[in-house]
Amino acid sequence: MTTPVVNPPDAILLAFARAVRAAGVRVTADRERGYLEAVRALDITDPWAVLVAGRATLCASQDDLARHDQVYEAWFGGELARLLPAPPPVHNQPYAEIEKDADPAADDSDQDDLVTAMASATEVLRHRDIARLSQRERNALARLFAAIPVHAPTRTSPRLSAARRGRIDARATLREQVRRLGEPGPIRHRRRTDRPRRVILLIDVSGSMSAYADAFLRLAQRFVQAGGPVEVFTIGTRLTHITRALTVRDPDRALIAAGEVVPDWSGGTRLGEGLAAFLRAWGRRGPVRGAVVVIVSDGWERDQPEALGEQVRQLRTLAHRVIWVNPHRGKDGYAPVQQGMAAALPHCDDFLAGHSLATFHELSEVIGSA
Incomplete structure (x- = not known):
């Protein structure tokens, strides 16, 4: 009997983000990175954190939220059991007055309501004025900074670099011909490349x-x-x-x-x-x-x-x-x-x-x- 192969957590999360994109949500590469960073910043062993991070970083509308939740339910039905062996912990919400029934026999509808309330509270917190937040709300907001996509602006370099396409590099092409002792060889090109702007x-x-x-x-x-x-x-x-x-x-x-x-x-x-x-x-x-x-x-x-x-x-x-x-x-x-x-x-x-x-x-x- 062979041991089943368990994918690394990041691979599972990235595949899930692409499944959400296949379902019709406009998931860009920046949103994928933001999703992975948000899950790491929250708690990858917490399924509710995985759900809320996806709603906050991959979705931009109510339709996106509905598609995301459908994919989440279908995707993590089997994978989540292997990725997260421990049962999900109960959360003490710092930014929403949400109470979960302490009875372990609480039905699924209560859990669905809890998840919906958590996602709604996160969305409300994103638009709250920072100056009016309590200290507990500020602590919750600080964990969401990891989901902000950050990339440097670019500028076109004045220098030319070797490239597969672009203007013909006559010197490099001639050197290639000399190296081949006059035999025909590939034509070399060069072009300006993009560099990060400060x-x-x-x-x-x-x-x-x-x-x-x-x-x-x-x-x-x-x-x-x-x-x-x-x-x-x-x-x-x-x-x-x-x-x-x-x-x-x-x-x-x-x-x-x-x-x-x-x-x-x-x-x-x-x-x-x-x-x-x-x-x-x-x-x-x-x-x-x-x-x-x-x-x-x-x-x-x-x-x-x-x-x-x-x-x-x-x-x-x-x-x-x-x-x-x-x-x-x-x-x-x-x-x-x-x-x-x-x-x-x-x-x-x-x-x-x-x-x-x-x-x-x-x-x-x-x-x-x-």
């Missing part, structure tokens, strides 16, 4: 941004861990370079390391001075040229707003794209009336919200397509 994040950690700074640093840590050329700075009363601190793989430990480096957490705001110091050290001959620069701030400026506008104008002449993210942008009735915000906005390419996990997904897409 991303620079400037995060305001002043007192007015304290409710959102932690979440934006978690997002910055995701970009650093993605492996592309990324630099992260904090701006308050001074400029602080924190990229090295965010190279720690564990997000919570990375934020602790960043907090030990930043001396002006929840202090005053001097955006103009901070940007001026940034341009002096990293400007014309530094990595700013051709980069995607993301400024995260509510726009409150302690000094002259005209100076802030001038620094953003200079930054725009060097960078490929300047994106300003304001947590208040997504709130009803908001208008950029702050003097600093009004002075900087004409020199920005994009003005985005940044108050919820859903807006972080949007920001990641804008950066990746810049």
Whole structure:
């Protein structure tokens, strides 16, 4: 009798994501990666976590949710028993008032209602204002950051590299003919290739941004861990370079390391001075040229707003794209009336919200397509 072959967990999860795509859900490669990362971040031994992670990362509509659940029920009916030998644990929900019947003989309908409520609570949490979350809800939200798809924007390299197609490389073709002693050989080609474009994040950690700074640093840590050329700075009363601190793989430990480096957490705001110091050290001959620069701030400026506008104008002449993210942008009735915000906005390419996990997904897409 032979021992049955058990597929690795990632292989099973990836095959499931592709089965969902075959069922009519638009599952992209980014969503597949986000699904795998979300399951790892939650608990791969928890079937409810596997279900909720799939609903949060693979689906975009109610129809997608219905198709996903049908595939989940059919797919994991047999595979899940081998992958997860232990019975699913009971969850204490930090962000929804959900109680599961302690009776082990609870019927399947109660379990279905629990799963539906959990998925609904996760979707609601994605759109909640971070500043209004309780500490328990923030802890639950932190686990969902692993599902944000992150990839670096690209630029076309000025150098030509060998390729199967493209313009004919006369020198390489001639060298090939000489190597063959005049016998006919393949024609060599070369073309310009795409390279990752640098991303620079400037995060305001002043007192007015304290409710959102932690979440934006978690997002910055995701970009650093993605492996592309990324630099992260904090701006308050001074400029602080924190990229090295965010190279720690564990997000919570990375934020602790960043907090030990930043001396002006929840202090005053001097955006103009901070940007001026940034341009002096990293400007014309530094990595700013051709980069995607993301400024995260509510726009409150302690000094002259005209100076802030001038620094953003200079930054725009060097960078490929300047994106300003304001947590208040997504709130009803908001208008950029702050003097600093009004002075900087004409020199920005994009003005985005940044108050919820859903807006972080949007920001990641804008950066990746810049």
